Amino acid sequence: MEEATLGIRGKLAPQNIKQTAWIPGSNAFTQLAGNTGNEVLLSTSVPQMKSDTLIRLQDINQALFNREPLKAMPALQWIDGNSFYFSIANTFYTGQRANGKWQYNKWRVVPEQAENMQVDKGSQQIAFTTANNLQLIDNKGQLHAVTNDNNKNIVNGQSVHRNEFGIDGGIFFSPKGNFLAYYRMDQSMVNDYPVVDWASTPAVANLIKYPMAGGTSHQVTLGVYNPITRQTVFIKTGEPKDQYLTCVTWSPDEQYIYIALLSRNQNHLALNQYDARTGALVKTLLEESSDKYVEPQHPLHFLSGKEFIWWSQRDGFMHLYRYNTDGKLLNRVTQGDWLVNDIVATNTAKKELTLTATKESPLEKHIYSVNWESGKMKRIDNAAGYHTPEVNEDGTLIIDRYQAGNTPRNIDLIDARKNWRKNIVTATDPLAAYQRPKIENVTLKADDGTALYGKLIYPVNFDPAKKYPVIVYLYNGSHVQLITNSFPASGNLWYEYMAQHGYIVFSMDGRGSSNRGLKFEQATHRQLGTAEMEDQLKGVAYLKSLPFVDADRMGVHGWSFGGFMTTSLMLRHPGVFKVAVAGGPVIDWSMYEIMYTERYMDSPQDNPKGYADNNLLTKTQNLKGKLLMIHGAQDDVVVWQQSVKFVKACVDNGVQLDYFIYPGHPHNVQGKDRVHLMQKITDYFDEYLK
Incomplete structure (x- = not known):
């Protein structure tokens, strides 16, 4: 295990x-x-x-x-x-x-309590946070208290909007290091939420700010600090105060800051240019709207002082668009029924970007160069699978790490200028000595005809004359893709462990999951859990069609969104699965965070039916079969109260439920305790499904 x-x-x-x-x-x-x-x-x-x-x-x-x-x-x-x-x-x-x-x-x-440390290599300055304030050590070694907020609910220099919209930090050095921009988040208006530390006696309630769907959100502004004058200017982003500030980008000359303002309902975005010295709005460069949602995920990528790349899903797939700083669209750089994953290098002399994309297959990631004026695109790698490049400054030399189902890891050196490549690592299969199962790729069809990709993992020593129990593992939420052409082909060694112990394992990405474009993702809008279950039931129908599947012994397991899906299947389609294990599940979307939930569900006030239909607290009486629910006691993502309320609803309805917690763990159980978790899950299936 x-x-x-x-x-x-x-x-x-x-x-x-x-x-x-x-x-x-x-x-x-x-x-x-x-x-x-x-x-x-x-x-x-x-x-x-x-x-x-x-x-x-x-x-x-x-x-x-x-x-x-x-x-x-x-x-x-x-x-x-x-x-x-x-x-x-x-x-x-x-x-x-x-x-x-x-x-x-x-x-x-830096102080021992310093967090969020960021080094600006060019100016050799270090910015960091201590508690809720931001500090800077300049290139002379002098310490600057950039902020000095005594109110702990005003947080400076840290990630905001709960890490949605591609946000992964709150410190933004200007290109030459002359200025330091930072997020300032006022969350004093957001409800306190206790995350209890049970290791202390008596237990200690650590209060966090957790904005739930339909409730009051925090308010974010962007400050610009000048280390020479030691003065701060705040960007005048205006009203409403609970809008989202994303895609923060400095202009190469440090004169301007670009911010994408996203409305609270997430259906309108405006990319604005601001004067970094006064904070004043200069102009709006572009706007994007949707009847569902706009989801910015990337800052601007400057090609020169006057031109930049803007990422957009406006045509249904994430692609690159070249704009000038007057807001004029110069041209589309990429297009097609596939999406760009990342920009990894810029070759200014050749006007080329090196990028990764799903052009060959939504199950793979490959490396390309593209001319940002002509859109001419060239694939750089030459092997199937999932490629992760490390590229030199101008995109001419590449260390290409890649893997595929039966390719543990290869590393190639590539000279993109001379079309030269050399393999420097061909990893031996670390699983070669193990008894491994047969793995079969499966393609099914959703109700709308969309292809659904899955994997069927056979038991070892498979006998087609026998009937086997099945475990369906799922996630099926946004920004996650389980089925890729990567190593190991199964996707997870625990699946193979279960196959060694006599189970069939099946996994599939239904609508709503990642790397398939907006139509695929937005099929779940305002009804999280409904279209996804329809797709997973297509998988169930396929499994039942196989003569070696025991339809009376089917189990399902997932974590987080997968825990929500697992519980939903047990309550909204009772009798399909005999046994289920749901980890860290969302039970009631009105108790989940604003940023994620209101994107996919709108607010509870605007979509009461969608929230009611997918509220699992009202459906506990439907439970048939065995359900084990697991939660981390310090979960600050899907708060523990979600499943605690589910337990109460089960008690109120006289429904029996198995339940387990992991003290000391947040949303995911990691480290050595994860072995305990997977053994717990395995034992449950062995006891009630095998």
Whole structure:
């Protein structure tokens, strides 16, 4: 069970090379070599493939850590071709090369309680938060208290809007480091919510701010701090105050800040340009509207001082559009019934972007170059599967890590200019010695004819004359895709463990899940759980059509949105599944966070029927079969109260339910305790399904 749960990221992980990075200003990349305690960082030139020792851990230890030597090479971040930094706890160190020799020094020390640390390499400044305030250490080592809010409910420099809309932080250095923009979130108007620490006696209620659908949301503004004047200007984003501020981007000349303002109901977006020095609105460059929702996920990508790439799903798929800073659309860069995943490099000389996209298949990710004027596109990789590139500054040299169902990991070096490639790693199969099941790709059709992709995992030592129990594993929510052409082909070693123990395992991405475009995703709008269940029942019908499936022994399992789906199937389609395990489930969407829920469901006030139809508290009396519900006691994503109220509804209706909690764990159970979790789930299926 430990191997099945932790192995693919641990001792069963395919061979890899660590600390790969392109050295700035060179055609050389780094990789880690050597044994623990004696590691070295190698530099390999391309295309000569000559490797030399660049940095020795022993030298770093001798210079900086003589008393307590580091056991492993720290994660080095290149500043330029001759300098780097790294951090150990709250202390930053630098390495600088002069006359072929490295000099190592202690650089900066931040407070022990510092969080959200961000280094601006160019200006060599460090911004960080302590509690709810933002601080800055400038390039002279001076400490700036950028904010000094005594009200703990005003939070500076941290991620806002609960990490929706592609937001993953709240600190934005300007391109040359002359200014520091940051989110300021006032959540004093949001209800307190207790997340109880049961490890203390008596237990301690840690109060967080959790804005629930239809309720009062927080209010966000953007400040711009000038380290020279030590003054802050706030951008005048205006009313309504509970709008969402997304896609924050500096102009290359530091004169302007661009912000996409998204309405609370998420059906209208305006991309605005603001004067960074006064905070005044300069102009609105573009607007996007939808009868369902607009979902920005990316900041602007500047091509020059006057042109940028804007990401948009306006035609149903996430594509790239070239605009000038007057707001004029110059051209579409990409188009088609597929979507762009990421921009990974810019080649200004050739007017090309290096990007990853689903052009070949929604189940794969490949690397392309595209001319941003002509739209001419060229695929760079040449193997099926899921590709993750590391690209040098101009997109000409690529370290291409890829995998496919039966390809554990290959790493190729690619010179995109000369169409040259060299394989540097072909990982052996770490699962070769194990008894593994047959895995079959399945394509079904939704009610509207849309293709639904799934995988059927057969029991080992399969006998077609026998009938086997089935476990359906699902998620089926937005921004998640379970079915891809990646290693292992099953998608999860726990599935294979269950197949070794006599189960068929089936998994499928229904409408609402990721990488299929807006029509596929928005089929669930205002009725989360309904279209998704229709699709999953197509999977059930397919399973029942197989002569070796025991339709009386079908189980279902999922976590988070998958927990909601699992519970929904048991209550809204009782009798289909004999046994279910639902983890961290949403039970009542009116108790989930505003940003996510109102995008897909609108507000409870605007869509009372949608919320009522999918409220599982009112359906406990329908339960047939065995249901085990599991929740993390410190869950601040799907709050524990969701399933506690479900237990109460079961008690009120005289319905029996099995229930388990994981104290100390938030939304997901991780680490060694995850082995306990998966054993708990397995034992439940073994007891009631096998």
